[in-house]
Amino acid sequence: MQQVVAPAFKNCTDCPIRHRAVCAKCDSEELELLEDIKYYRSFSAGQPVMWAGDHMDFVASVVSGVATLTQTMEDGRTQMVGLLLPSDFVGRPGRGVAAYTVTATTDLTMCCFRRKPFEKMIDTTPHVAHRLLEMTLDELDAAREWMLVLGRKTAREKIASLLSIIARRDALLGSAPPGKELVFDLPLTREAMADYLGLTLETVSRQISALKRDGIISLSGKRKISIPDMDRLLTEAGDDSDGGYLT
Amino acid sequence: MQQVVAPAFKNCTDCPIRHRAVCAKCDSEELELLEDIKYYRSFSAGQPVMWAGDHMDFVASVVSGVATLTQTMEDGRTQMVGLLLPSDFVGRPGRGVAAYTVTATTDLTMCCFRRKPFEKMIDTTPHVAHRLLEMTLDELDAAREWMLVLGRKTAREKIASLLSIIARRDALLGSAPPGKELVFDLPLTREAMADYLGLTLETVSRQISALKRDGIISLSGKRKISIPDMDRLLTEAGDDSDGGYLT
DNA sequence: TCCATTTTTTGATCTGTGTCAAGGAACGAC
DNA sequence: GTCGTTCCTTGACACAGATCAAAAAATGGA
Numbered sequence: 001m002q003q004v005v006a007p008a009f010k011n012c013t014d015c016p017i018r019h020r021a022v023c024a025k026c027d028s029e030e031l032e033l034l035e036d037i038k039y040y041r042s043f044s045a046g047q048p049v050m051w052a053g054d055h056m057d058f059v060a061s062v063v064s065g066v067a068t069l070t071q072t073m074e075d076g077r078t079q080m081v082g083l084l085l086p087s088d089f090v091g092r093p094g095r096g097v098a099a100y101t102v103t104a105t106t107d108l109t110m111c112c113f114r115r116k117p118f119e120k121m122i123d124t125t126p127h128v129a130h131r132l133l134e135m136t137l138d139e140l141d142a143a144r145e146w147m148l149v150l151g152r153k154t155a156r157e158k159i160a161s162l163l164s165i166i167a168r169r170d171a172l173l174g175s176a177p178p179g180k181e182l183v184f185d186l187p188l189t190r191e192a193m194a195d196y197l198g199l200t201l202e203t204v205s206r207q208i209s210a211l212k213r214d215g216i217i218s219l220s221g222k223r224k225i226s227i228p229d230m231d232r233l234l235t236e237a238g239d240d241s242d243g244g245y246l247t
Numbered sequence: 248m249q250q251v252v253a254p255a256f257k258n259c260t261d262c263p264i265r266h267r268a269v270c271a272k273c274d275s276e277e278l279e280l281l282e283d284i285k286y287y288r289s290f291s292a293g294q295p296v297m298w299a300g301d302h303m304d305f306v307a308s309v310v311s312g313v314a315t316l317t318q319t320m321e322d323g324r325t326q327m328v329g330l331l332l333p334s335d336f337v338g339r340p341g342r343g344v345a346a347y348t349v350t351a352t353t354d355l356t357m358c359c360f361r362r363k364p365f366e367k368m369i370d371t372t373p374h375v376a377h378r379l380l381e382m383t384l385d386e387l388d389a390a391r392e393w394m395l396v397l398g399r400k401t402a403r404e405k406i407a408s409l410l411s412i413i414a415r416r417d418a419l420l421g422s423a424p425p426g427k428e429l430v431f432d433l434p435l436t437r438e439a440m441a442d443y444l445g446l447t448l449e450t451v452s453r454q455i456s457a458l459k460r461d462g463i464i465s466l467s468g469k470r471k472i473s474i475p476d477m478d479r480l481l482t483e484a485g486d487d488s489d490g491g492y493l494t
Numbered sequence: 495t496c497c498a499t500t501t502t503t504t505g506a507t508c509t510g511t512g513t514c515a516a517g518g519a520a521c522g523a524c
Numbered sequence: 525g526t527c528g529t530t531c532c533t534t535g536a537c538a539c540a541g542a543t544c545a546a547a548a549a550a551t552g553g554a
Binding site: 189190191201202205206208209222 | 530532533
Binding site: 402446449468 | 540
């Protein structure tokens, strides 16, 4: 554990979880067998990757693009339960059935690992098992943070939370200078945003229009967002105490 | 992995995660060091166990009683993000700070393990690490299921989901015959239920009254629930197509 | 036992978000 | 280019659940 965080998302060509943060041992010999068990798959925007209940003989890591994890009730109500950005991991070792529906929302490339050999590797490679536990714990924290968003935040705050998450991850990937105006593409349709936030697409659209009207964000086209001041988005999203000059 | 599920929650005196399902190797010698690092703590109903941000030098498993995991915003809005029932695990190895506020909602006993030696044990005992990953993945699935509840279900359905979870866990603990009328104590106040469900306590109270009025559940006192037909609770909770005879 | 406190219920009213509906803008196929 | 499709916006209105308020029931201590 000597190496530290710096060169995240970079050049860990043999580690199954190479796309996330740092893996201290990525260059070591013990992972060579991965060459045999990994392969790449690509999907185009909108394409389903797998359906809940499908047989699933691999686990995977997102290399580029964005995918969503959703759950649907019999009557069609849909909730997104995870957003997969580059470096995120999908699939549960030890379980051959997909628990969620996965959909590519942009063009997507995943690095897949055949499940059985991957499981064997976990058992024989403690640091990979350890890393996997860390990642799962991070996901659990993210899910719990999202429970607060779903249960207690207003529509406006929900949008702010979502934009903040996407902007933060986007910045980490190196495309944005920190502390300045953030500009990024929304990788989701209004409907997908609604499914993530537990809202309807109309409410999402209205709230985005309102944030734009209040000067907290601006759009070029429908999908390119720019946020001059992230703190302002987060603190004022809930109250528009100084939004209108006539109140 | 020869042993199977039957005698859950029973007699795994040395395993840190003994209270949950079956641990195939609980009797083996490798866990003996646990005697040195474990101790028990008890709390009475209503008492805080720890606050988010507190220094935390242990991890723990719930032996008896119920505790909640909550998150609070600066303005006081509160969301419960986890319900800890007997056999559940709290604490993140490798992190010395509590991420959530933990509160005992009934009298509670936890089996605690000093964190540092516990971490060492994980590194040296693969099957414990493996079990911990399994448990974390289960919690992640539970959190995601709860996202669907929070994001897309009506108040009535939310109550039904909560009752179902508590009843199921209660039955697993052996206090109820399966398939028959379920009777159990609600270990939560109306307010705590509201915090779990993303509702107000008034709405919780009203919905429980409505379920009682419709004959789907019945109460003795405020806390003892009986559910004659769990399927009916789950299928009719959302629509009261035959609830009132005058519609 | 009685009193103080906490928890729960219920009512009246308000409001944020959903629903239904219509039209506009962007995009790909031909 | 034009057409068809999908995505997005906006308006009018309805309604589930929140808020405010008060009282009833349960609980615990002296």
